[in-house]
Amino acid sequence: MNLNISSLSKFVWRSHATSGFGFQQIRNKWANALMIRDVKRRRMSAENFLERSRINALRKNDVLPIEIREMADKEINKFEMNAIPLRINNRCVITSRPRGIVKEWRMSRIVWRHLADYNKLSGVQRAMWG
Secondary structure, three states: OOOOHHHHOOOOOOOOOOOOOOOEOOOOEOOOHHHHHHHHHHHHHHHOHHHHHHHHHHHHOOOOOHHHHHHHHHHHOOOOHHHOHHHOOOOOOOOOOOOOEEOOOOEEHHHHHHHHHOOOOOOOOOOOOO
């Protein structure tokens, strides 16, 4: 396998020195067990991203014979369920709230508003009229 790891470095966490390894953030522990499960899924999905996308391309190619597509189906079923990107649940990185996520910051709208009110987010400014 000839992988270009340097281009995937922001997706794959491989070293123990990386923050988020060992289920612990830099300042405090994860909010709850659901957050730990989400981190596992994100890591596993990132590690298997290239191989899954190659096999999926074989599965969805209409030009290839049916036998090859069936073999690709069997190969894709060998992956763990947590390697599927659809199983990743967007959660707030601070409170682990699953709803109302501001995607750019990966925070819930409540935490985002609180931090924006006190000038803790760069590039965010309160709206002002008149």
